[in-house]
Amino acid sequence: MSTPVLLTEAGRLGWEAIVRDPGTAVIASDFDGVLSPLVEDPAMSRSAPGVLDALARLAQTVNQVAIVTGRPALVATELSGVTGHPGLGRLVVLGHYGLERWEAATGAVTSEPVPSGVAEARDRLPGVLQAAGVPDAFVEDKESSVAVHTRRLPDPLGALEALRTPLTELAESVELRLEPGNLVFELRPPGIDKGVAMRRLVGSTGARSVLYGGDDLGDLAAFRALQELRSEGLYAVLLATRSSGATELLDAADIVVDDPAGVVTVLTALADAIAVGS
């Protein structure tokens, strides 16, 4: 499989660094919209065909493969189907934007403490949705955060806008952060994001190169962190899908593909290149 179109020189250097020295490389990716196609019901998300095999191939040669997601780690683990998949015995899943860490090697999850604001937001949410005129928005209770989805409403974008200010005020009043995403607002603990998660992963693995795949606004923090780390000598490839249409992310990417099938193509091409050492 041929090398994908690399839109930037930094991306080309990142790709070459991973191929040259895979043992010091980290391959990390968001789940929804990157490894799995977006679907109406969050509980129905599944890894796209070929995703796990492509990750497993890379896992044989690189230092670390990781999924970095806004989902709880165990939910992402279950939906993605990574548990017990051949070749993914050293995978890590960083859940809740890095608040949680699941390791395939042990099956154990470690987590940072959840602030009390999450419980308070959960209790007040029905009243806030009612007052905003969007009582039927779908609330995804993720225990360490709550997400409010509008995808299944008759006017998803209108409903999202109607919720922006009330949910911002609710988040601020309980010292949570409002995370906007694809037809979703999430109220989640502050102090951690995918940028912090990636910095920690790079630090703990001693990685010298990283490929990170994202699609939504929550992935911007990871992109920004990796762009900053480039100035400290890290090589990075920023891969984006068009799944969520997050313009800022697409503009910052070194490789852009349409969807998770495109991600499989890129990951497979990288595994092929590593195999032949070019």
Ligand SMILES: O=P(O)(O)OC[C@H]1O[C@H](O[C@H]2O[C@H](CO)[C@@H](O)[C@H](O)[C@H]2O)[C@H](O)[C@@H](O)[C@@H]1O
């Ligand atoms: O960091 P991620 O793995 O991308 O998680 C971000 C959010 O993804 C999920 O919502 C998105 O995907 C759903 C299923 O395809 C879709 O219905 C929804 O509209 C998207 O926003 C998940 O439900 C959220 O909890 C995650 O925070």
